[in-house]
Amino acid sequence: MTSNGVFDPKRDDNQFNVLLVEDDHVFRGLIAKNLRRRGLNVREAENGLVAKTILELVDNVFHVVISDVRMPEMDGVALLKHVRSTSKVPFIVMTGFSELIEARNAFELGATEFLPKPVKTEALLEAISRCLTPPSAREEAPRQTDTLRVDEFCQIHVDEFISTTSLRSDIYLKLGEKFVKVAHKGDSVPIDRLKKYQASSVDYLYVRVEEFRNYVNLNIQVSNVISQSNVIAKEAKLRVLKHTAEIITETCFRDGFDKVICDSASRVVLDTVRLVGDDRDILSVLANMHSGANRLYVHSVAVSVFSTMIAKAVGWASMTTQFKASACGLFHDIGKRELDPEILDKKRILLSLEEVKALESHVVRGRNILRQLPSLPEDVGEVAYQHHENFNGTGYPHAIKGDQIHPMARVVRVADLFVGMLFPVNDEDRLEPAAAVKKIEKIYEGEIDPQFLRGLAKALNVPLEVPRDFGKRVG
Template identity: 25%
Template sequence: MDSDKSSSFSKGKSGPGETGRVLDFPFSLSEIAATADEDQAQGYAPLPFGHLPEDGPAPFDIYLKIKLKSSPEPRFVLCCPQGQVFPQEWRQKLQQVKISNLYFPVAEVNAVLGHLERRLKEDMESPRRSVLEKAIVSYEVLEVWTRNFFASPQDRADVELNLSLKCIDGLLHLIGQEKVHLGFIFEIRRHDRDRYTHSLNVCLLGLAFVSHLHWDADKARAFGLGALLHDIGLTQVPAEVLKKKGALTADERESVEKHPARGYRILKNFGSISNDALTLVLQHHENGDGSGYPQKMQLADIHPWARILRIVDSFEAMTEDRPWRLARPPRETLQAMCDDWHQSQIYDPVYLKAFIKFLGTL
């Protein structure tokens, strides 16, 4: 790992001798890197600022990502070692420059997830937290979990799905409590250009939609887990292919079109994932006119859950920025989806009409 436990990064000199005191020094916002595509590959993962330990010593090392003009690559600098309290003045300092994430070593992910699970329980039970605040907490905890799970899904055990299911249960409960409106959904979801936030947004909007359809909690929960993991097969597609701005080659397109089947194979041995959810993962790119992949199925043969996810996934994809195009507004996206249906019957018409009605209630 490229870390420096005693640097004053603003001047490139050593600190006063106490490990992890870099935040005692003045710094410029231009020195702090907000995001990077390959944090996980570098051995670090983001932790939303609001989930820093509030009381007592930190149960894991906390890093700040910096980008100096003298270096082409970001560096991760230890700002709060495990066992040290994160002072209030540091929080205020970072809030002033609108830092949204700090970082932890992926090797310490179990300690981080344990901390987040405890925080999730406390926040969900707190009468001081609003419905929106609780939903944001659930979403952010789920984001950390998803990044970790997607990093090496073949090495995961079924028990590791427990925290994701607690977050999904929490979101379902909150969606049921609140008369869901568009502002509520858009306040929660993030807009980063990566597969993690896309999966989270599809899960969130999918949960809201099936709640609108009056699904029972167990069925909605199973659907939500499938929606969260629907693109896990993309972990086996080269990153440069996913980020490519130009047209894909035939081989690159073939690699992308294999991701539903790859996702199914990754997840099929997890006992907590229902057969319906597995089928959703396998069929979520099938089109009603037989033009989809990987099996080129006709609408009557496509599982109802996959038909729903095809709609939610398309809406989310079109309303997000992509490397090759900017996001479309929601109204324009719905019009494009309706045009696609009239031209080629890609979507299930019953669910598409229900989805349009659902968005009209938001």
């Protein structure tokens, strides 16, 4: 203990007592040596059982316990359980990517800190410092992992986790309100464990927003390779493309976007649409997509897909036009990234007048954002601006009608309504595709351009009340 009784990672006279539990003796020796250099008294134990015996012999001596998870005789979680039955001594768990489930159990049992393996001395000293510094003395301390905010992370569904031989980013697990780093950039990913995580309700892994781009870039590469492969099943291709589109959208919504991301986004969506062709597999893929991921991203990807489907169904055969449809759908709501998420989650009828005004401003914001991107066709910004205009002149921002509205904005309007019913804010309002098409026909008939509803109905093979000329060419 230093003269003032506070642990100081920079000093070498920290005379606190540490119990270090680790079965790898080389690793244990290394950590012990580094801690002793700072003046700590380190007692070593080769597994949980030995540690338990030491604790029983010399109770209340240790200021902190540092333990590995997987060990013979008695593992770290069992040791923690034992320790917590009698004491509140700070307990630091050293855990790896393959030990996420154990880490979660340890969190529930009251572990104080988590450190990803391989443990770095600096990080360990900081964790010890947090354990041994009274909360009142912590104000000047640098911000720690467990105080990072939710919006500083991007979540990745375990099921969608595309692994390579090594991780491109540090990986975090959310334990209660804390984000715990469980794997370092460069670690290898044990794919077989991923399935087990899901079975144990570890559904999401997290990466820091600033590192998310590495993950996105990796996915773009993977999806390019996969979409061109002849041997990969269509279902698997769709999943990858869908996930890539989702994370690209997430990036755009969070950070804005540059040329690379923006080109990739449209290409991935177009690949997806090409892959799906004219059959209906896309519906089941989109239905699966509904679970978990951020609603706004799912909505954007889905609107993109259905806009492209409508474009195809009404006979817009050129790839350029279909590309435009997919990009317009993907970015139609990009202006919402500047709005308070609370407004976005509320039902429209519950919004105050100011909130409605703010919500409706997303069309102007969207156009402004998209105008800054010369690599996107100009229409994409215009469509974002007009996608809430109604065919009968009752929409916003300008209440223009009929042919005054950009044709692609009329397409997106239909896709947007449809997707809103398929994946609504409240699950109980959710409609099946056929029911959604019919509801649009019944309730929004004047507001939408009927030729594009017919296109949607044709693409989905849903009969409308009054059968119409589906094949009509419009552009």
